[in-house]
Amino acid sequence: MEKGKCGRIDLMPKKAKTDYEKLSDQIRFIACENESNVIELLDTNSLGLSEIDNEYGGHTLLKLSYLNYYMGIFSRIAKSRKDKGGFSKILFVDAFGGSGLVKIRNTNYSVLGSSLLAAMNERFDKIISFEKDEERAEILSKRMELLCPGKFEVVKGDVNINIEKIVKEQVTARTIVLFFIDPEGMEPEFVKLKTLMKKTLYVDILMNYTWGVYRLQGRIEKRFTDNDIKRTQSFLPGYEVGDTPDESLLSMFEEEFGKPFGNMVPINSIGNKTEYSMILRIRETSGGTSFIEPMKSFGKIIGNYDGKDCEAILRTVKGDQAIL
Numbered sequence: 001m002e003k004g005k006c007g008r009i010d011l012m013p014k015k016a017k018t019d020y021e022k023l024s025d026q027i028r029f030i031a032c033e034n035e036s037n038v039i040e041l042l043d044t045n046s047l048g049l050s051e052i053d054n055e056y057g058g059h060t061l062l063k064l065s066y067l068n069y070y071m072g073i074f075s076r077i078a079k080s081r082k083d084k085g086g087f088s089k090i091l092f093v094d095a096f097g098g099s100g101l102v103k104i105r106n107t108n109y110s111v112l113g114s115s116l117l118a119a120m121n122e123r124f125d126k127i128i129s130f131e132k133d134e135e136r137a138e139i140l141s142k143r144m145e146l147l148c149p150g151k152f153e154v155v156k157g158d159v160n161i162n163i164e165k166i167v168k169e170q171v172t173a174r175t176i177v178l179f180f181i182d183p184e185g186m187e188p189e190f191v192k193l194k195t196l197m198k199k200t201l202y203v204d205i206l207m208n209y210t211w212g213v214y215r216l217q218g219r220i221e222k223r224f225t226d227n228d229i230k231r232t233q234s235f236l237p238g239y240e241v242g243d244t245p246d247e248s249l250l251s252m253f254e255e256e257f258g259k260p261f262g263n264m265v266p267i268n269s270i271g272n273k274t275e276y277s278m279i280l281r282i283r284e285t286s287g288g289t290s291f292i293e294p295m296k297s298f299g300k301i302i303g304n305y306d307g308k309d310c311e312a313i314l315r316t317v318k319g320d321q322a323i324l
């Protein structure tokens with residue numbers, strides 16, 4: 001039995017949240033419809049939505065919800081491990097950082113992107129974001145300075161080129177890392193990104209696995225240009241013509257980064273069209289994987305909604321549409 005706000009004993013058991021409520025809670029947080037008022041704070045500091053910010057469909061809210069849900073679980077476990085001793089710091093490494101805000105298509109609203117979501121989580125000791133586009137990197141830096149001064153680094157440039165130097169400077173064998181890999185296409189070169197996983201065992205990876213791989217594979221099957229094959233091999237080392245990219249990716253994860261956790265979670269845009277999948281890979285956990293079991297059921301919830309549902313939920317949490 002739990003004590004209520006006034007010290008009395010609550011006899012009524014808490015009603016379990018529905019899937020819709022669980023997803024809405026995440027979207028409410030990402031859209032800052034809570035006491036944080038971060039979007040307002042950015043506006044008043046002339047750092048609100050601008051043309052530099054990426055605009056994506058409502059399905060982006062599914063990706064960000066999945067990330068934010070995992071950030072909560074990951075950071076709790078990481079913090080309790082660090083408090084017990086033996087670990088130096090907890091990092092969020094955002095390989096494809098963006099500008100900090102994302103405009104949601106077909107709505108009047110913007111939401112927090114990955115790096116700003118991490119900035120809201122005080123259990124991270126530092127957030128390191130890579131962003132190739134200079135203007136996006138610049139505004140991300142200013143937004144982070146406002147939200148978590150002294151706790152971030154924005155690296156302007158290609159993550160594949162800069163990761164090695166950052167790992168050398170910032171990561172030791174006793175650093176706990178959540179590595180978020182969120183490209184638009186096939187930009188990540190895993191041979192380079194592996195530098196991080198080599199330095200510490202305590203890295204969890206959450207990755208947006210793009211379906212662009214399939215488009216490239218289609219081209220390879222038709223024309224077999226050497227360049228296409230090389231491009232796929234830099235994304236997926238070990239890929240050979242005739243392999244399906246899914247198999248290559250999963251076997252690379254198993255061999256080099258450990259087993260993926262749970263199934264790939266499809267991120268569906270309007271009309272249930274799968275745009276990409278999220279893959280979660282957890283290498284080292286304390287006390288088994290029971291803490292992270294809820295990710296499996298939350299992943300199922302994510303897979304059952306699409307971009308249109310998310311647009312509607314966003315309007316609802318913003319107060320301009322009746323609840324579905």
Ligand SMILES: C[S@@+](CC[C@H](N)C(=O)[O-])C[C@H]1O[C@@H](n2cnc3c(N)ncnc32)[C@H](O)[C@@H]1O
Nearest residue numbers: 096097098113114131132133158159182183187
């Ligand atoms: C899908 S967006 C990231 C969105 C971001 N994670 C968020 O939640 O707001 C991908 C970003 O990666 C940047 N980018 C593309 N190639 C890159 C590279 N090689 N290194 C670093 N950033 C890159 C793009 O400019 C773009 O802003």
